[in-house]
Amino acid sequence: MNDAAGHVHPTSTGGLILPYKGARPTIGRDVFIAPTATVIGNVTIGDGSNVWFNVLIRGDDHWIKIGERTNLQDGTVVHLSKDSAPTFIGSDITIGHGAIIHGCTLYDRCMIGIGAIVLDGAMVETGAIVGAGAVVPPGKRVPAGEMWAGCPAKKARDVRPEELRYIDRNAAHYRGLAGEYLKMRRALVSGM
Numbered sequence: 001m002n003d004a005a006g007h008v009h010p011t012s013t014g015g016l017i018l019p020y021k022g023a024r025p026t027i028g029r030d031v032f033i034a035p036t037a038t039v040i041g042n043v044t045i046g047d048g049s050n051v052w053f054n055v056l057i058r059g060d061d062h063w064i065k066i067g068e069r070t071n072l073q074d075g076t077v078v079h080l081s082k083d084s085a086p087t088f089i090g091s092d093i094t095i096g097h098g099a100i101i102h103g104c105t106l107y108d109r110c111m112i113g114i115g116a117i118v119l120d121g122a123m124v125e126t127g128a129i130v131g132a133g134a135v136v137p138p139g140k141r142v143p144a145g146e147m148w149a150g151c152p153a154k155k156a157r158d159v160r161p162e163e164l165r166y167i168d169r170n171a172a173h174y175r176g177l178a179g180e181y182l183k184m185r186r187a188l189v190s191g192m
């Protein structure tokens with residue numbers, strides 16, 4: 001999908017991409033956005049990232065930036081808090097199904113488990129894992145290389161080397177999967 005103003009790279013494809021008060025999402029190269037995903041307002045998505053079915057990224061009252069090759073799996077919600085807490089999501093990150101990412105910072109190559117919630121002002125550093133279903137309270141920092149779980153989330157243990165490798169493998173896997181969907185979408189659009 002492309003738009004007249006060039007906010008969506010021609011090699012990318014999109015679900016529902018809406019402006020808010022004149023701010024339009026900017027979508028990089030080779031970004032897959034599933035047909036049922038919604039992206040609104042002041043949102044930037046970097047090259048090769050992928051946004052799966054029923055994801056909502058709502059950049060209305062502040063900005064949201066997403067880096068490169070990051071996967072946001074089905075049903076995830078990304079929002080922010082008006083004036084006080086934008087959302088920054090780095091590169092090569094895995095965000096599991098149904099997560100809520102709200103007004104926080106996720107650094108490159110971390111992993112957010114299925115159904116986890118990360119709240120305003122929280123930071124998840126590089127190589128950290130937030131376990132499935134965990135709630136990271138406002139302002140908390142999950143340090144690099146630590147695995148946090150529970151509600152409220154607390155350190156459970158250090159991240160294992162194989163888990164760090166998994167984070168990289170999974171980002172690559174999702175990129176490949178997104179590439180397949182992009183191909184199928186282009187074939188459909190061109191009537192092949």
Ligand SMILES: CC(C)(COP(=O)(O)OP(=O)(O)OC[C@H]1O[C@@H](n2cnc3c(N)ncnc32)[C@H](O)[C@@H]1OP(=O)(O)O)[C@@H](O)C(=O)NCCC(=O)NCCS
Nearest residue numbers: 094096097112113114129130131132133147149150156157
């Ligand atoms: C957090 C996680 C990585 C830990 O996996 P694990 O190696 O099997 O866990 P461990 O055996 O080391 O458990 C350490 C402790 O944390 C607890 N724990 C593990 N996962 C937990 C979770 N999601 N929530 C709460 N506690 C959890 C364990 O019960 C254990 O507690 P104990 O020491 O009191 O018995 C895993 O459970 C998880 O949530 N992975 C995320 C998967 C995911 O969402 N992937 C998304 C990409 S598709």
